[in-house]
Amino acid sequence: MTHENPPGIAGNLTTLDGDSVRNSASKMDLTQRIEGRLAYATDQRHLPGLLYGAILRSACAHALITRVDISQALGMPGVHAVIKADDVPGLNRFGIVIRDQPVFCDERVRYEGDAIAAVAADTPEQARAALNAIEVDYQPLPVVSDAALAEQQIALHNSHEKHGGSNLLARETLECGDIDDAFARCAVVAEHQYQTPRQMHAFMETEGGVAIPDGKGGVLFRVGCQSGHRDAEQLADILGIPHEQVTVEAMATGGAFGGKDELTVQPAAGLLALKTGRPVMIHLDRFESCRTGIKRHPVSVKMTTGCDAAGRLLAHKVEAILDTGAYASLGPAVLENYLDHATAPLYRIEAYRVSGRLVYTNNGVCGAFRGFGGNQATFAVESQLDALAHSLGVEPAALRRINLRSPGDAGSRNQTVRWTAPPADVLTAAVASPLWSRHDTDTGRWLTGTGMAMGAQGNGLGDGLPDSGGGRISLSPAGRICVEFGFSDYGQNIVESITRSVCNGVGCRETDVEVALGSSRGPDSGPTSASRSSVLVHSVLASILPRWIGAVRGHAARLSGHPEEGLEFGPGGMFFNGRQVLSYRELAESASPDEMAASASRDFPVAPDSGQPVGRYLQLQIATVARVAVDRLTGRVRVTDLHHVTAAGRVIYPPGYLGQIEGAAVMGQGMALTEDMTTRDGSYLADNLDQYLIPTFHDAPLQRVDVLDDTPEDDPFPVRGVGELGIEAVAPAITAAIEAATGVRVRRLPVDPGDLLVAMAAKEQTL
Template sequence: MALTRTTSGERWRIRPDGPDKVTGKLAYLTDMYQEGMLIGRVLRSPHPHAGIVSIRTDKAKRIPGVHAVITHADVPGMNRFGIVNPDQPVLCEDRVRYIGDAIAAVAAETQEIAALALESIEVEYVLLPVVDDPAFAQTKQAPRLHPGGNVLHRNQYGHGEVGKGFAKCKHIVEESYSTPRQMHTYMETEGGLFIPEDGGRLTVYSPTQHGYKDRMQLARILGLPEFNIRVVSSPIGGSFGGKDELNVQPYGALLALVTGKPVKIHNSRYESVRAGLKRHPMKIKMRTGVDENGRIMAHQVHIVADTGAYATLGAEVLNFAIEHVTGPYTYESVEVEGVSVYTNNGVSGEFRGFGGNQAIFALEGQMDRLAEKLGMDPWEFRLANMRKPEDPGPLGQTIVRTDGAMRTWESLARSPIWLRRHDRRTSEPWIRRGTGAAIAMHGSGLGFGIPDPAGGMLALAEDGKIEAIFGYEEFGQGLIATLELMLIEQFGFGAEDVRIVIGDTDLVPHSGSSTASRATSMMWKSLQKLRGPFLDRMLNEASKLLSQPADNLRIGRGGIWDKSGEHLLLTYALLARNISEEIRFQTHFPFPVSPTKRVGAHYLYTYAAVAVEVEVNVLTGRVKVLKQFHAIAAGPVMNPQGFLGQIEGGSGMAVGFALTEDSLMERGAYLTRNLDTYLIPSYADLNGEIEVHAIEELPEDDDHGPRGVGEIGSVCIAPAISEAVFQATGKRVNKLPIDPELLQETPDFLAKAVDGI
């Protein structure tokens, strides 16, 4: 399927939440308001590393209109958070480890009073040496940022003997690659409304990608049972992984319970910049060798990831990067090792691609450099070393067999961009044109050994609506539209028959996180499991009411129809009013994992091949992406608009990763404070042509259905752009974002003109 914006048909219907979003009518969680609510603010450290001598809050508490000032002494439960490794203080006790660490929080009647209260809190610090270099952090001379030292996690993988492999090599490429500290730059910054309820309950309206995980962590912090906390987590104005961990929720929850009043917190952009998660900067050293026939004999990789002050999911991101630095290729020998290191450089965490973007940028850079050494076409070189469908996965694990890698390779080889790659004509002599391509396999789900529950529920509600109930969140990815389309196509319901219930821990089952390109796959699988029992029960109940055999009836738009589909016999509302027992079915199952017992190893993969055409202005060094071609092998497309939107959106984020985005830091302090100095791609940068080819076919014995595409559109763009820049200028890129000064030059005709002046 070639996806375009002009394709018509039922599957290209307007998404249910679309009109309210584009007109501004939709109330996001940070738009919420309640009469009598207080404003919450958090006092954050101005220092990247310091000891806390004292915290004095008396002046702040005496300010009229201030209802609460809290410190670590006011946390009734565990003063730590983190989904996997809870090492981050809710409110710091004796030390701050990054600019943005939380020290105190206030609740006041207005923003102005809250700001005055923060200014009145007196904190005495003793400055400590700043650890801003991951390499230095690993030395004995570096201050220890945590009791266990400065290494969060190490991991390694290998097979064969790389020493012997390199001895057989005709050509060896050794390169070091660096990637930036990218911001998520969601339009809705972190925030929420926190409401104490009768009976000691607390309702949390705050954007998150996993309401149940937030509830679990808040229960530990507040010293409450989980059932006393309700988390409403949708709709969300963007996340991309950045709202997967707790952010403002602990402070809003604590202040609401202390004051007994609703409390609203909403971060400013600067507060989001300094306190929010970023993509892990990585330095990846690779040494890769080939024999005279172009076969890869040895591949050696060392990864250093800067996880910042606290763990978040840094260990898991490193594991994912280690898995993806070998990609869809076979090697005679491999040796991969990596380390995730604590520093005082903010906090790095989960981000769309989850370490794959960094790994694939480096790996595909190696492939292009090796092809050049061999004098081979880079795409043919990849084919010569490509993993076969029956081969094991990147970590030697058993994976679901598909020919996705080959299908995407073939699709790109036939693409117009690739076929015209040798045409580099431009209109101006200072403009250079080039084409580059990259390929990747990207794991779906959390991987082996990590709890990864899935499931959902279908019910006939009292008003006759068919309720699809899932513990997922809508943060712009089109989940509601995709689920609605699946119910229409697979069950025969009309859109008006369906009610989607998501993102509310009081109402939904535990379906697992809305991360790791897993939600669409798990919704599809849940509906497959629920379809038979649910429809059978509906028809059997209708059979009793209509005094007709169930075999003579069928499900359709608006209700129960005769088998021919010519006559509506019973509306869903009438059926709901006349059944003696509720119609409700639930399913629960784990995300499929590899039987190979290696922590983090994936079982399902999505495959992508991407070609880009760029122009480089050698006077300014700026790169413009003109055209993109994406071949995506992700199984059946459930929602064409959503599919295309995910690929386009992911590629836009990746263009920023490649060309402009980096949260610059100096001695642990952000030089970036707002979006005026942090350059995300604008429409002018992203208005080039994008063609997407969806490869939907799966092997006949594959019953896993559609794979997720939330991340795959973002992982190949940077290496493809880097190769296109090389083809245009002859200059290799090993550091992102690409520095314009690297590409600047004085064309001959200008040099002659200058000489003549």
């Protein structure tokens, strides 16, 4: 439903309420999900000859391996294979950016959970028993656990010569203007330290899948993954076989959020499958997933930000340290995106120096995670703006309005950017939120308060990285309009978006469309990451649908004898003068597959500037208003309401849009209040979800999602990806609401109730 716009907003403001979502939801998809009929990667126990694999993990955070004895395990009941580093026929390394992580450690382990060996047996119990029989001798090494001190400690990767063999993996600095002169002219300066946690993905199905040998030296993988083509390339190198002999089928049910972007169980399962000649399934239990799974990068950052007496931002300095853990994974790309967001892309700042260091430690492995470093940076940036507003004695929204960029302005790195609505309109709608009118309490047990934060999120890989994707449309032999992309659908509702686009473009019904995703044998669409899938799907379909429609209509004209211009697509087939003359199946049977197919590939849209593109061209915005209640007795924080105002292009599938924003927001709530995989001497202090607390339905607040859409009809990029947008501003909105309720600003996440209680008591004593 559309509401009357708050004063000052020219665009269309729409609230995605429950009725509009229910009315537009795909009944087929909802039924499958509710009844649990969508397959998980490990729902394949029917395979003939299936064996169960298990992986032996390091018991030390950092040590030399002096002996691995598998002899006893080889002779145990039900055991068909035991493999270790010597059994890797190809490259014993993997990694998306740097191939620095061993499939099986040969000389050294770098975190508790590093893989040392693997077993295949008739039952999971036999495989686990065999793991216990493998003997490993370690020579302990000093543990690197403090990211701030990592560069001065023993190097975890001596082969990295870029920074002299130290634990510094990457260092970047982004600069603009004369920062020293700008600080000298500031009337107010805010300088604070911020800390964000090591967060766990906690997907429904933990890492798992099956490797199936084809009897000809090749392997088919059915696994949870986010890039079948990229995984197939790495797996071929590990298995030592040609790339065309590896097929990956992504099984998307269970969630990912970045945690399945990197290889997980695939190398061990594939090696065991080739060794035994039988299918091998590996499925990590929750304990193993907690211990070995990819985590969000914890960030420690010092920010210094200054403005003049009128509130105009003049200077901004950032010094950040990101802990990537034992291996690089996607750490260098996360650092780049963190720094991009740390430049405060929503706001004009005269001068900045934004620096970050990415270091190795023995604290597990960190990599891709929803938000990809952006939300960590936004937490600190938005908190800085609130601090400046407090010092100036002005409303935080007023300070933001003074400094917000306008459509047509260059981005924070002087690149062309493309907004879907003026940032000032997003702010205006957030200021008009009904949450501000709620009565705040400052007596009794519960203190309530409302706060707000803004965020920007770009689509695509950014910074000129190769970022293209292709798709294909054809008529299947059964007469279905088959659309293929290499993406996996991990909740972005790509299937529904593709189906809607094809139905709208062709004039057919949903049951006429078949969507095939996630196979490395299909088109290479790039990874399921960076909120890029929706943009590329729209771009590719816009290219191939008209060509495919023309080819099919021409063939139908030749086959039916009717003039081409009079033939129309419709439910089930082609129509002439309102009467069906051919079914889609008849069309498919009367032509070769190539005649009924069209393919295209598109580069992801980047800024049309000369030279190397920087930052993200397609920009989305969000303003989140949070309302919290703080328990005066315990310091516990309860988020009661979240109101999101979004500007992210045209809404193609309302249930998907709403689900992405709300789901991401609850994940951001967990980061703000409860989630942190803390470590001590390289060991995680939590090993299950009874110790690592993610928000439940009981914790989830009431949420409202508004869409501000000024997208013109002829806009070449009307559709954006919103998978990460909802998490962007949640944490700073919650901490702003806590400050409104208690007078205490929290700068270390997750909020510690005990620390908050102490700070509240100290605050009350000074009043």
